[in-house]
Amino acid sequence: MIAIGNFFFKYRNFLFIFLYLALFIPSPKVFRPEALGTAYYLWPIVLGLLITVSGQLIRGLTIGLAYIVRGGRDKKVYADKLVTEGVFNHCRNPLYVGNILMLLGVGILSNSLLFLAVFMPLFLFIYQAIVLAEENFLRKKFGADFSAYCSRVNRWLIKFNGLGQTMKSMRFNAKRWVLKEYNTQYVWLAGIVLLLLLNYPEVTRGDTGLRNTLLTVALVVVTALYLFVRYLKKSGKMVD
Structure with a gap:
């Protein structure tokens, strides 16, 4: 083992x-x-x-x-x-x-x-x-x-x-949590969004257009937050 x-x-x-x-x-x-x-x-x-x-x-x-x-x-x-x-x-x-x-x-x-x-x-x-x-x-x-x-x-x-x-x-060091976890958080949140909107048409009452809109908006928001935290870390503007 x-x-x-x-x-x-x-x-x-x-x-x-x-x-x-x-x-x-x-x-x-x-x-x-x-x-x-x-x-x-x-x-x-x-x-x-x-x-x-x-x-x-x-x-x-x-x-x-x-x-x-x-x-x-x-x-x-x-x-x-x-x-x-x-x-x-x-x-x-x-x-x-x-x-x-x-x-x-x-x-x-x-x-x-x-x-x-x-x-x-x-x-x-x-x-x-x-x-x-x-x-x-x-x-x-x-x-x-x-x-x-x-x-x-x-x-x-x-x-x-x-x-x-x-x-x-x-x-509790909140900055350390964000800086160490932002990659994991991004993949995790994106996965949740995809599972909810792709696996459960009931969430949008079968409205494919609404589902696609919500999916796009959610992924854009999550990606933007990820890139923002990444920028703060790489630029040294946010350290733990």
């Missing part, structure tokens, strides 16, 4: 591109009108948005309180120090938990049985392998400190006890 994790660590960014494209593969539906009635589409929309937004909130809170560099070095797992503060004091992999919830949420929003039954389990397997590879590196580098950290903090389940106190004791 560690060897598999090291392999996928190199290509994990391409993994997300592949999984987002998989959302649009034709598939049998999970939520169907014959089972839930004419308002069946509200189930995947509401449930999917709640889950995916919760994932983004977890990522935002984690990055805003205590950022951890997950990029590695030379496409290999690497860490300068052991980060245990912020949300990392309540879960060893809160960023990955956020990613899982974000992807699960858009999977439900896509109403794709194929995605939820095949691609999500594959994604979870790959993430488990990556985490095991990271833990192997951290255990070798930080030894007893990492072992002690593992003994008191869960790998996946977030311990909410004391989280409020953690938030009060630290300063």
Whole structure:
């Protein structure tokens, strides 16, 4: 598993591109009108948005309180120090938990049985392998400190006890959240817009012209915000 994790660590960014494209593969539906009635589409929309937004909130809170560099070095797992503060004091992999919830949420929003039954389990397997590879590196580098950290903090389940106190004791860096997340936010929001307007004609009551107009406007707005933040970052006018 560690060897598999090291392999996928190199290509994990391409993994997300592949999984987002998989959302649009034709598939049998999970939520169907014959089972839930004419308002069946509200189930995947509401449930999917709640889950995916919760994932983004977890990522935002984690990055805003205590950022951890997950990029590695030379496409290999690497860490300068052991980060245990912020949300990392309540879960060893809160960023990955956020990613899982974000992807699960858009999977439900896509109403794709194929995605939820095949691609999500594959994604979870790959993430488990990556985490095991990271833990192997951290255990070798930080030894007893990492072992002690593992003994008191869960790998996946977030311990909410004391989280409020953690938030009060630290300063939330909103700029860092925006600067580190704008790429992820853009792909995520654009994906949500596409899924809502392409998969659910009920949203515009079957009006294709209105759907196309809303789709265009939403994508233009999201892209403009993305380019604006990118400009602020690259120009040095916005730093964390």
